[in-house]
Amino acid sequence: xxxxxxxxxxxxxxxxxxxxxxxxxxxxxxxxxxxxxxxxxxxxxxxxxxxxxxxxxxxxxxxxxxxxxxxxxxxxxxxxxxxxxxxxxxxxxxxxxxxxxxxxxxxxxxxxxxxxxxxxxxxxxxxxxxxxxxxxxxxxxxxxxxxxxxxxxxxxxxxxxxx
Amino acid sequence: xxxxxxxxxxxxxxxxxxxxxxxxxxxxxxxxxxxxxxxxxxxxxxxxxxxxxxxxxxxxxxxxxxxxxxxxxxxxxxxxxxxxxxxxxxxxxxxxxxxxxxxxxxxxxxxxxxxxxxxxxxxxxxxxxxxxxxxxxxxxxxxxxxxxxxxxxxxxxxxxxxx
DNA sequence: TATTGTTATACTCTATAACTATA
DNA sequence: TATAGTTATAGAGTATAACAATA
Numbered sequence: 001x002x003x004x005x006x007x008x009x010x011x012x013x014x015x016x017x018x019x020x021x022x023x024x025x026x027x028x029x030x031x032x033x034x035x036x037x038x039x040x041x042x043x044x045x046x047x048x049x050x051x052x053x054x055x056x057x058x059x060x061x062x063x064x065x066x067x068x069x070x071x072x073x074x075x076x077x078x079x080x081x082x083x084x085x086x087x088x089x090x091x092x093x094x095x096x097x098x099x100x101x102x103x104x105x106x107x108x109x110x111x112x113x114x115x116x117x118x119x120x121x122x123x124x125x126x127x128x129x130x131x132x133x134x135x136x137x138x139x140x141x142x143x144x145x146x147x148x149x150x151x152x153x154x155x156x157x158x159x160x161x162x163x
Numbered sequence: 164x165x166x167x168x169x170x171x172x173x174x175x176x177x178x179x180x181x182x183x184x185x186x187x188x189x190x191x192x193x194x195x196x197x198x199x200x201x202x203x204x205x206x207x208x209x210x211x212x213x214x215x216x217x218x219x220x221x222x223x224x225x226x227x228x229x230x231x232x233x234x235x236x237x238x239x240x241x242x243x244x245x246x247x248x249x250x251x252x253x254x255x256x257x258x259x260x261x262x263x264x265x266x267x268x269x270x271x272x273x274x275x276x277x278x279x280x281x282x283x284x285x286x287x288x289x290x291x292x293x294x295x296x297x298x299x300x301x302x303x304x305x306x307x308x309x310x311x312x313x314x315x316x317x318x319x320x321x322x323x324x325x326x
Numbered sequence: 327t328a329t330t331g332t333t334a335t336a337c338t339c340t341a342t343a344a345c346t347a348t349a
Numbered sequence: 350t351a352t353a354g355t356t357a358t359a360g361a362g363t364a365t366a367a368c369a370a371t372a
Contacts, residue, residue: 013320015239018227021284024292026299027200028220029310030193032317035241037190039323054339057191064181071353076178078198080341085355107348107353121184129187136189136319142312147192149301149309154195156299157176160202217362234330246363248332270330270371 026153040135044127049120054079056124058087059113062097063121066112069102073111078157096120189316203298207290212283217242219287221250222276225260226284229275232265236274241320259283 010020013032022028038053045051051059054077061073074084088111091097096117102108113121133143173183176195185191201216208214214222217240224239225231237247251274254260259280265271276284296306 012224012239013317014241015235015237017224017231017235017239019224019239021227021288022220022223023310023314025288026295026306026309026313027197027204027216027291029313029317030197030200031216031220032320033313034190034193034197036316036319036323037193039320041190043323052338053190053194057185057194060185061175061180061182064184068180069353072178072180074178076175076180076182078177079339081354082342082356083340089355102353105349105353107346109354125184125188128190132189135323137315138312142315143189145308146189146312146316147186149305149312150189150192150196151186152300152305153199153309154176154192156199157195157202160199160206160298215361232330242362243364244331245333245365265330268330268372272331 036136037132040131041128044131045124049124051120051124055087055091056121058084059091059096059117060121060125062091062111063113063118067110069108069111071108078161091117199299200295203294204291207294208287212287214283214287218250218254219284221247222254222259222280223284223288225254225274226276226281230273232271232274234271241324254280 265273
C-alpha cells in the first residue's frame with residue numbers, strides 16, 4: 001500500500017490546491033476517482049461504441065440477468081422507473097435489447113439482449129477492464145482490495161437508504 | 164480484508180441482480196459506492212445545511228486555499244469555468260465567501276471564505292466524516308486503505324486526461 | 327495572442343406527477 | 350388497493366460559444 005518514492009501530498013490531482021480536509025471525506029475521493037474512470041470509459045467505450053455509462057451498465061445487467069424486469073433494474077441502479085424506461089427505449093431502438101410482455105404477469109416486461117447487444121457488452125467490458133488496469137497505477141492486488149472495499153461501501157446502501 | 168461470515172455475492176446491492184462482470188469494472192463500483200456517500204451527504208449536510216455536494220467541495224477548497232482563483236478551482240474539480248463562476252455567485256449570495264479583484268492581476272479574482280463560510284465548512288466536514296465512519300462497515304484501517312487507493316486512482320488523471 | 331472571468335444558451339441526467347393496465 | 354410501466358414535464362448539472370477586460 002505504501003510507496004516511499006511518491007509520498008502522499010495534500011494537493012488536488014490538478015490545480016495544486018490544498019485538500020487536507022477533503023481527503024477525509026470519502027464522497028470527495030470517490031468523485032475525484034470517478035473523473036478518471038469516466039474519462040477512461042468515454043475514451044474506450046463511450047466514443048467508439050457510442051454508449052453512455054448508464055447504458056453500458058443497464059445493458060450488462062440485462063445480459064447477466066435475462067428475463068429481468070424494469071423495476072428490478074431501477075432498484076439495482078437506484079434510479080427511478082421513468083429513467084429506466086426511456087433508457088430501455090434507446091437500447092431497443094439501437095437493436096441491443098428486446099422487450100417482450102411477460103406471460104405470467106401481463107403488466108411486466110421481460111428483457112434480454114440481442115446477439116448484437118451481447119457482442120457489444122462483451123467487447124465493451126473487455127476494453128474497459130483492459131484500459132483500467134493499464135491506465136491506473138494499481139497492482140492486481142490493490143485492484144482487488146479496492147474492489148472489495150468499494151463493494152462493502154455499496155452494501156451499506158440498505159442501511160443508509162432503507163430497503 | 165476477508166470476512167468468512169459474509170461471503171462475497173455477485174449480486175447488486177439492491178434488486179438482487181447478477182453483476183459478476185460489472186464487478187471487474189472499477190467505474191461501476193465507484194458509481195455504486197457513490198450512491199451511498201451521496202445519500203449520507205444529502206442527509207447530513209445537503210438538507211440540513213442547504214448545501215449541494217459541489218458547493219461543499221468548492222467552499223472547502225476555498226477555505227483551505229485562501230487567495231485562490233476561479234481557474235484553479237475549475238482545474239481542481241475538472242469542471243468548466245462558467246460552472247465555477249455561477250457556483251461562486253451562489254456561495255457569495257449566501258454570504259459564505261467573498262470575491263475581490265486581485266491587485267497583481269486585475270483580470271483575476273481572489274477568493275476567501277467569510278467567517279460564516281468557515282463555520283459552515285467546519286461543521287459540514289465534521290458531520291460528514293462522523294456519519295461516514297458510523298454508517299460504513301469499514302474499520303479505520305480499511306478506511307485509510309480505501310482513501311489511499313482512491314487517491315492513487317485520482318492521480319492518474321494527468322495520464323488519462325493530459326495536463 | 328493568451329488568459330481570466332462572465333453571460334447566454336443548450337444538452338444531458340434524473341426526478342416528480344399523472345396516467346394506463348394489470349394484479 | 351398496490352404494482353409495472355409509460356408519458357410529460359421540470360429541475361439540476363455541466364458543456365460550448367461568444368464576449369469583455371487584462372496580460
